Amino acid sequence: xxxxxxVGALVGVLLxxxxxxxxxxxxxxxxxRWSALAITVLVAAVLVPFTxxxxxxxxxxxxxxxxxxxxxxxxxxxxGRLTIVADLAAALVLTGWGLLLxxxxxxxxxxxxxxxxxxxAGTWAPRPSTx
Numbered sequence: 001x002x003x004x005x006x007v008g009a010l011v012g013v014l015l016x017x018x019x020x021x022x023x024x025x026x027x028x029x030x031x032x033r034w035s036a037l038a039i040t041v042l043v044a045a046v047l048v049p050f051t052x053x054x055x056x057x058x059x060x061x062x063x064x065x066x067x068x069x070x071x072x073x074x075x076x077x078x079x080g081r082l083t084i085v086a087d088l089a090a091a092l093v094l095t096g097w098g099l100l101l102x103x104x105x106x107x108x109x110x111x112x113x114x115x116x117x118x119x120x121a122g123t124w125a126p127r128p129s130t131x
Contacts (some may be wrong), residue, residue, distance in 0.1 A: 001050045002105050005043045009111035012039045016115060029119045033073045033087070036115035040070035040094070043108045051105055062101065066109045069093035073116060087120035 016035040020028050044063040051059040069090045076086035091113045098106040098113070 001047065002108055005046045005105075005108040006111070008046070009039050009043050009108055012042070013111045013114050017118070020118075029083070030077060032115045032119035033077055036090075036112040036119070037067075037070045037074050039115070040066050040109060040112045043112075047105050047108060054104075062105065066094055066097055066112075069097070070112055070116075073119065084120050087116045091116040091120070 012035070016032065016039075020031055025031055044067050047063060048059065051062055055062055072090050073083065073086040076083045094109050094113045094116070098108075098110040100106060101109075
């Protein structure tokens, strides 16, 4: 079950990356943040039965912490403040949580980190010159 969620998340990240590279949306960082949240929520939803069966009531925080962490950059974007900090903090929390739970469900949350780092890195990318 975890392998399926991880592969699905990786495919999702690759598809989002491809869309951003090909389409070059004006709000690419927003697309990356929302996609990271969507992938994290979908991974958590897929892992609910397995985690509840394995960990019982602890499934709430085992799956909730990554979802809340992925939600922070989207909320920061809505307020318009500290978006880079929120991207990096969420990436750090997801990475730490993924490594902490690495032998179990944690690996499935790591693909979302790629999108959050790309969103933060996109802030420092040089802007294309206009003719």
